[in-house]
Amino acid sequence: MKEFQPIAARQAPIKTVGFTAWLRDNLFSSIPNSVVTLSVIALLAYYLPLVFDWVFWSANFTGTTEDACVKEGACWVFINAWSYQFFYGTYPVEEVWRINLTLVLLVMVIAASFTLPKSIRLKASITSWLLLPIVGIAILDGRWLGLEVVSTDLWGGFTLNVFMAAASIIVAFPFSFLWALGRRSEMPFIRSVSVIFIEFFRGVPVLSLFFMGSVMLPLFFAEGTNVDKLIRVWLVLIFFMSGYMAEVFRGGFQAVPSGQYEAADSIGLSYWQKILLIILPQVIKVSMPNILATFVMLFKNTTFLLIIGIPEVVQTLQTALSNSYWLGGHALEGYLFVFLVFWGSCFSMSVLARRIERQMNTDKRD
Amino acid sequence: MTATNSAADSQDVIVIENLNKWYGNFHVLRDINLKVKKGERIVICGPSGSGKSTTIRCINRLEEFQEGSLVVDGVEMIEDVKNIEKIRRDVGMVFQHFNLFPHLTILENLTLGPIWVQKKPKAEAEEIAMKYLERVKIPDQADKYPGQLSGGQQQRVAIARSLCMNPNIMLFDEPTSALDPEMIKEVLDVMVELAEEGMTMLCVTHEMGFAKKVADRVIFMDAGQIVEENEPNEFFNNPQNERTKLFLSQILGH
Ligand SMILES: Nc1ncnc2c1ncn2[C@@H]1O[C@H](COP(=O)(O)OP(=O)(O)OP(=O)(O)O)[C@@H](O)[C@H]1O
Ligand SMILES: [Mg+2]
Numbered sequence: 001m002k003e004f005q006p007i008a009a010r011q012a013p014i015k016t017v018g019f020t021a022w023l024r025d026n027l028f029s030s031i032p033n034s035v036v037t038l039s040v041i042a043l044l045a046y047y048l049p050l051v052f053d054w055v056f057w058s059a060n061f062t063g064t065t066e067d068a069c070v071k072e073g074a075c076w077v078f079i080n081a082w083s084y085q086f087f088y089g090t091y092p093v094e095e096v097w098r099i100n101l102t103l104v105l106l107v108m109v110i111a112a113s114f115t116l117p118k119s120i121r122l123k124a125s126i127t128s129w130l131l132l133p134i135v136g137i138a139i140l141d142g143r144w145l146g147l148e149v150v151s152t153d154l155w156g157g158f159t160l161n162v163f164m165a166a167a168s169i170i171v172a173f174p175f176s177f178l179w180a181l182g183r184r185s186e187m188p189f190i191r192s193v194s195v196i197f198i199e200f201f202r203g204v205p206v207l208s209l210f211f212m213g214s215v216m217l218p219l220f221f222a223e224g225t226n227v228d229k230l231i232r233v234w235l236v237l238i239f240f241m242s243g244y245m246a247e248v249f250r251g252g253f254q255a256v257p258s259g260q261y262e263a264a265d266s267i268g269l270s271y272w273q274k275i276l277l278i279i280l281p282q283v284i285k286v287s288m289p290n291i292l293a294t295f296v297m298l299f300k301n302t303t304f305l306l307i308i309g310i311p312e313v314v315q316t317l318q319t320a321l322s323n324s325y326w327l328g329g330h331a332l333e334g335y336l337f338v339f340l341v342f343w344g345s346c347f348s349m350s351v352l353a354r355r356i357e358r359q360m361n362t363d364k365r366d
Numbered sequence: 367m368t369a370t371n372s373a374a375d376s377q378d379v380i381v382i383e384n385l386n387k388w389y390g391n392f393h394v395l396r397d398i399n400l401k402v403k404k405g406e407r408i409v410i411c412g413p414s415g416s417g418k419s420t421t422i423r424c425i426n427r428l429e430e431f432q433e434g435s436l437v438v439d440g441v442e443m444i445e446d447v448k449n450i451e452k453i454r455r456d457v458g459m460v461f462q463h464f465n466l467f468p469h470l471t472i473l474e475n476l477t478l479g480p481i482w483v484q485k486k487p488k489a490e491a492e493e494i495a496m497k498y499l500e501r502v503k504i505p506d507q508a509d510k511y512p513g514q515l516s517g518g519q520q521q522r523v524a525i526a527r528s529l530c531m532n533p534n535i536m537l538f539d540e541p542t543s544a545l546d547p548e549m550i551k552e553v554l555d556v557m558v559e560l561a562e563e564g565m566t567m568l569c570v571t572h573e574m575g576f577a578k579k580v581a582d583r584v585i586f587m588d589a590g591q592i593v594e595e596n597e598p599n600e601f602f603n604n605p606q607n608e609r610t611k612l613f614l615s616q617i618l619g620h
Contacts, residue, residue, distance in 0.1 A: 262428050263465035263524075267479040267531055268455035277478065281469045 066328050078330040079337050082320045086337070089156015089311050095148060099159050102136045106166060114356065122281075133167045152230040156311030158341055164230075164312070165299040168237035169245075175238065176245035177283075181275065183250060194246070201243025206301050209236050214308045233305060241298050248290040252283035292353040296346045303342075313338055377403045378437075379535060379566055380425060385434035387420060394420050395431065396590045402535075407567045409577040409598075412587035413613060418570040421587070422537045425568070426457040439534060455483055458528030462540040464520040466512035472499070472523050473508040479531045491530075498526035502556050518549025522556055529560075536560065538569040572617055578602065586610050 027037040058073035061080075069075035079086070088096055109132055113125035138144045140155065140163070155163075182194030201209070213236035214229060221227050256279055264274040284291075306315035317334045320326060380402040387395040394417050402408060410418050423429040424436060427443055427450055436443045438453055467475050476495035480486045486494070499505045502522035504515075512520055521541055528536060538557065542550040554576050561567055561580040571577070577584050577598055584601040586594040586609075594601070594610045602618075605611045 257463075257465075259461060259463055259465035260467065262459075263461065263467070265428060266426055266454055266457075266459040267527065268451045268483045269479070270451060273482050277482065278467055285469065 066326050069328055074333050074336075075328060075330050076333065078320070078326055078328070078333055081326075082316075085157060085316050085320065086313055087157045087159055089160055089316060090154045091150060091156070092148075092154065095142075095150055098139050098142070098147070098150075102139050102163070103159065105132065105135065105139075106162075114359070129170055129173075133170050136163065136167065152228050153311075155230065156313075157316050158313040160310070161299065161302040161305075161312045162345075164234065164237060164302045164305070165295065167234060168241050169295050169298060172238045172241035172245055176242035177249055177280065179242055179246035180249035180253060183246065184253060198243045198246045201240050202247065206240055207304055207307060209240055210304060210308050212236070229308075229310065233308070233310065237298065237302075240301075241294070244294050244297075245291065248287050248294055249283055251290065252287035253279070255286045256282045289353060289357060292349060296349055299346065300342060303338075313341070379404050379439055380568075381435075381437040382424075383435045385421075385424065385431055385436060387424065387429065387431040387433075394590050395424070398434070398592060400585070400592065402566060402568065404534075405564045405566055406582050407561050407565075407580050408569065408583050408585060409581040410568065410570045410585045410587060411572055411574075411577070411613075411617075412593075416587040417590040418587050419539050422459075422539060422568055422570060425535075425537060426454050426459055428459075451483070455479075455531050456533055457535045457537060458531060458533035459537045460521070460524050460528055460539065460541045462544050464512070464517070464524045464544075466520055466524055466527070468512050471509050471511055472504075472515070475512065475523060476527050476530050479527070483531070494530055495526070498529045499523075501529070501559075502526045503552075516549060517545045518552045521545065521549075521553045525553075525556055525560070535566045535568070538567065538571065540570050540572075542571065542573060574602070574618060586613065588613070 028034045054073045056073075058071045060069040060071050060073065060075050060077050062068065063077045064081055065077070066075075068077045084093070088099055091099060109125070109128045112128060113121070116124055139147075141149060141152070143149045179194050179198055182190045183198060185191045185194070210233060213232045217232045217235065218227065260278055260282065261274065264278045269277065302312055303314045305312045306318070309315070311319070317338060321331055321334060378401045380400065382398055382400040385395055385398040386393070398421060400421075410421065412418050420429055424431050424443075425438060439456055441449065441453055443450075443453065466472075467478070470478065473492065473495055476498065477488065477491040480491035480494055481488060496505060496508065499508055502525055504519055504522060507515055507519060507523070512523070515523065525541075541557070542553050545553065550573070554573060557567075557569070557576065558580055567580075569576075569581075581598045583595060584598050585592055586601070586605075586607075588609055594605065594607045596606070601610075602614065605614055
């Protein structure tokens with residue numbers, strides 16, 4: 001009789017090593033490929049120094065007024081002088097801690113949703129997410145807390161973009177889940193209402209929705225009530241967002257196997273217990289990357305609010321550009337700045353999203 | 367439609383009379399009649415697509431049916447049973463693909479029913495859960511997630527999850543057919559033990575060894591009908607029906 005001889009594991013063979021191998025494989029693998037690589041290098045060699053020169057070497061960094069910008073390059077003095085407005089709009093300086101506090105709360109709630117101990121995480125984070133918009137409004141507006149009232153026409157800048165996007169997605173979240181459920185419903189009435197709603201808000205450009213929000217929505221409110229403009233666009237954003245996210249959730253629902261519903265039924269859970277305890281967590285998990293992508297889209301779309309005169313960051317920039325003390329033509333600096341701020345936040349969100357995904361995959365394999 | 371089932375023995379925990387079911391125009395179940403006494407162990411076998419799953423899924427109303435009557439624990443299962451959740455609590459079900467909840471730990475999978483359906487305090491639910499995990503011999507896996515367990519372990523957890531609800535009847539739908547041969551035994555052992563304790567069981571399976579060992583009756587289905595029904599010895603050694611013979615020769619023949 002032969003005996004079973006296990007073969008010891010060996011290291012996988014290494015095919016290509018080193019920088020030159022990488023270069024050859026990726027940039028010079030064929031003649032057309034090499035031509036493209038060389039032309040790109042040539043273009044970069046020509047333009048990069050010009051860009052660097054404008055951004056750094058001959059840029060103006062110090063000073064407080066237009067007159068400080070004497071050198072050829074970018075006038076970063078302009079950005080610096082307007083930075084408060086770009087971030088906070090016309091919110092009173094002595095009250096600005098309230099905006100910062102709200103931002104801190106937002107960050108804390110995000111962090112808590114991923115770091116709290118498992119046993120209380122779900123309940124605690126859902127509660128704090130739902131409370132956040134109310135607490136945020138209370139702090140920013142001040143009236144319910146006995147603080148000095150800061151009316152919404154003073155809110156503005158990049159933080160307004162952040163708050164509008166965050167407040168919309170939070171409120172839209174439960175609604176979109178309901179729409180998605182409705183779309184799967186066996187009751188024809190509920191199903192058709194959900195389909196019409198979802199398809200309407202997905203099929204109409206967000207710009208026209210904003211116009212409708214500022215012109216048409218007031219017609220629905222009782223006469224004499226003057227609903228704040230920001231609240232109106234908030235509603236529009238919530239509707240818009242919940243239409244999109246409903247579709248994201250629908251995809252998530254389809255990813256949950258029917259066996260999960262049957263198992264939940266077989267232990268006697270009621271419909272809502274089944275949906276909330278079994279289905280929702282799994283739907284959220286598979287939808288997470290798409291939820292984040294939708295949020296990034298919404299976040300960028302908040303710049304469209306300038307169309308109806310809401311002083312978000314791009315609107316503020318245009319105000320700054322047309323200021324009579326700053327007529328040096330700083331559009332390039334301004335838009336580059338806005339570009340960087342948005343790109344920075346969206347990029348960090350997608351980095352965060354990837355980490356969350358990886359964390360989810362490691363601590364619950366399935 | 368049959369009238370009341372007053373004639374039924376009070377010992378019968380499941381009474382199925384002239385049950386017919388259609389999927390659209392497809393007549394899946396045809397005149398199914400079946401009575402199950404308390405403590406009886408029934409094995410259902412038959413070729414693929416013969417309606418075995420559909421039959422037992424009607425019992426806890428995972429499927430609806432269009433004609434006939436079905437009484438479980440004295441409750442008639444009609445169009446809108448008010449206390450469908452109560453019936454489901456009394457009827458445990460184990461699936462071919464385990465269907466554990468992947469986002470919950472093993473312990474949470476087990477305590478979910480007792481806590482949310484039976485409204486037991488968490489500590490008590492956990493105590494019950496641990497008791498059943500010990501019975502299926504994997505108390506050490508309580509804090510893992512389903513994805514971290516082998517198929518056999520997952521299926522034993524699924525059995526424990528049903529037992530935590532303290533059911534009167536257990537339904538098994540091919541509980542071992544998604545498992546590797548080494549794991550089949552560990553699941554069957556648990557089921558045999560359960561049978562020996564007197565649980566009422568309906569089990570769709572092709573494990574004929576299991577049928578011979580524990581079944582009081584074996585039922586053979588084909589084309590949506592019950593073709594033959596007998597106690598195991600007779601069923602295997604002396605099948606009455608050509609169709610049954612053919613089927614048995616196919617599954618035992620190799
Ligand atoms: N949801 C459904 N819609 C339409 N037809 C269905 C549906 N579910 C099952 N069927 C059909 O009903 C018949 C019986 O199915 P069932 O699952 O009860 O068979 P089974 O005996 O359990 O077979 P298997 O051994 O393959 O599990 C099959 O022909 C199947 O194709
Ligand atoms: Mg089946």
